[in-house]
Amino acid sequence: MIDTTNIPGVIEELIEKAAVDDEEAIEELSAIADTDPGRLTPYLGNLLDRDVLWPATLYRAAEDDVVRRVIERIDGGTTPDDLNGLLAILAHTAHPLAESAMRRWTTQPPAGAEELHVSALRYAEEGGWTIGPDGSRRDLCGGVAYRWVMRETPRRADGDICAWCASPLWIAADLDTADPAVRAALAHTGWSGRLIIETCHFCSCYTTLYSQVTPAGTTTWWPGNTRPPYLGSTEPEDPPTLAPVPGPARQSPYQASAWDQGGSTLGGRPDWIQDAEHAVCPGCAQPMDYVGLVGGADLDEYGEGAYYLHLHQPCGFAAVNYQQS
Numbered sequence: 001m002i003d004t005t006n007i008p009g010v011i012e013e014l015i016e017k018a019a020v021d022d023e024e025a026i027e028e029l030s031a032i033a034d035t036d037p038g039r040l041t042p043y044l045g046n047l048l049d050r051d052v053l054w055p056a057t058l059y060r061a062a063e064d065d066v067v068r069r070v071i072e073r074i075d076g077g078t079t080p081d082d083l084n085g086l087l088a089i090l091a092h093t094a095h096p097l098a099e100s101a102m103r104r105w106t107t108q109p110p111a112g113a114e115e116l117h118v119s120a121l122r123y124a125e126e127g128g129w130t131i132g133p134d135g136s137r138r139d140l141c142g143g144v145a146y147r148w149v150m151r152e153t154p155r156r157a158d159g160d161i162c163a164w165c166a167s168p169l170w171i172a173a174d175l176d177t178a179d180p181a182v183r184a185a186l187a188h189t190g191w192s193g194r195l196i197i198e199t200c201h202f203c204s205c206y207t208t209l210y211s212q213v214t215p216a217g218t219t220t221w222w223p224g225n226t227r228p229p230y231l232g233s234t235e236p237e238d239p240p241t242l243a244p245v246p247g248p249a250r251q252s253p254y255q256a257s258a259w260d261q262g263g264s265t266l267g268g269r270p271d272w273i274q275d276a277e278h279a280v281c282p283g284c285a286q287p288m289d290y291v292g293l294v295g296g297a298d299l300d301e302y303g304e305g306a307y308y309l310h311l312h313q314p315c316g317f318a319a320v321n322y323q324q325s
Contacts, residue, residue, distance in 0.1 A: 011043050019050035029058055034254040037061040045069070053085035056126070060254070062093040071101045080115035087120055091127030099124070099137060126276045128269050130287050140278055141290045142188045145253045145268025146181050148244035150298050155239065162200035162236075164227050170201040170239030172294060172320055173309055175266075176217075181246040185267025189289040190313040191215070197291070197309050199320040201239045204307065206231055208279050208321040213311070222317070224282055240299040244292070256293045258306035258323070266292040270308055273323040277308065283315030296324075 011032070017025035032039055037060040040047075044059055044066045052058070059066065067090065074086050090098035105113065105120035113120060124130050128141035153171070160169045175195045177183040186195070193215025200209060210222040246266050250256075257263025258271040270276075270293050278287040288310035296303030305324030311317070 011040070012046070015043060015047055015050060015052065018047070018052050026052075026055070030055055033058050033060055035251050037252070037254065053082060053089060056085060056088035056092045057254070059089045060092050060094075062089070062095065064095075064097065067093055067095045067097045071097065074101070074105075074110045077111040080112045083110065083112045084116065087116075087123040088126050091123040091125070091129075094127050094129055094139075099129075099131075103131070125278050125287060126272075128276075128290065130278075132286065139188050140287055141253070141269045142185050142267040143253055144184045144187075145250040145255060146185055146266045147247040147250060147262065148264035148266050148292060148294065148298070149247035150242040150264070151245050152241055153243040154241070160198070160221070162203055163221060163225075164203050165200065165231060166236040167200055167202050168236070168239055169198045169221075171196060171198050171243055172201075172307060173197040173244060173266075173292065174217075175246075175291075179246060181249070182266070185246070186291065186311075189291070189311050191311060193217070195291075195311065195318070197311075197318045197320060199307075201307075202237050203228070203231060204320045205305070205322045205324075208319055210279075210282055210317055210319045212316055213318045214316060219318070222282065242299055244294055244298075258293060258295055259297065260295070261297040263295045263306075264293060264298045268292075271306070272308075273306060273325055277321055277323065279308075279310040279319035279321055281312040281315050281317050281319075283312065283317055286312070288312040288317065288319055291318075 014025045014028050018029055041061045041063060044062050070086050070089055102121045129137060129139050132138045155168055175182045177192050194217035196217050196219045198211055198219045206228040209225055212220045212222055244264055253268030256265035256268055256271045258273050270290055281288050291309040291311050294307040296305045305322055307320055307322050310319040
């Protein structure tokens, strides 16, 4: 990793290389965007000039002028591939101008929108926000994050089992807002009290699994969970023996990693392996708030993929889904 702290021109050099699809340069720029996105702010106009639209996360700290240029480019017409990238950029800026444009495009779609798989406003979820039924903006993710440290947790002999595969259920998170770190990480959810998120570590790899939760720390398998058509082996599997506990604060809310050991994170923003997949609350059909990510690399030496934890406080639902490459 290049040290860009005190080397004049290094970011400009990385942008030059990124413009010709140099993967190492793109990774270096992404690392900057994850640790301190504001350091890229003065260079984002140059990045846009060179048509570097991916990853969209590079534009998190874009200011008015760059956001306006992206909007003007969309309004002026562009290719479907570029439209996808430009909308993702606006989503990650989470800028008021981006929000206003996305609202407008909901009723007046830009040219090429018919080639997209979702509406313009749905792109907002890539950036961790949405528009609620009352028309107000709601942030789905928190502004602070803490590393999740894995702790050995023996399974209770009298614990519940999965209704489908008979595997013992896994406590993916046991949190209490009495802990200042937990309180800060969950502030955007409105939750107060103890939160236990329990799931089937096996079946959640095939479908989103919901549980009903209370601030007293109770958790119950939601009877409306729908068994996926294919589960693979039907033999019970022991869940991970590890469970996450809050550790030190992350430098920024963007430092979760679905790939690397040590990447499991409470709060902040998810590192989606695929497209953003905020669980939909079964109580109100709205996107649920993101709680944290537990990476497979932290659960097992050969683990892969990541579990994403969600919560919707008004309806009392928690959810777990999973992505892998």
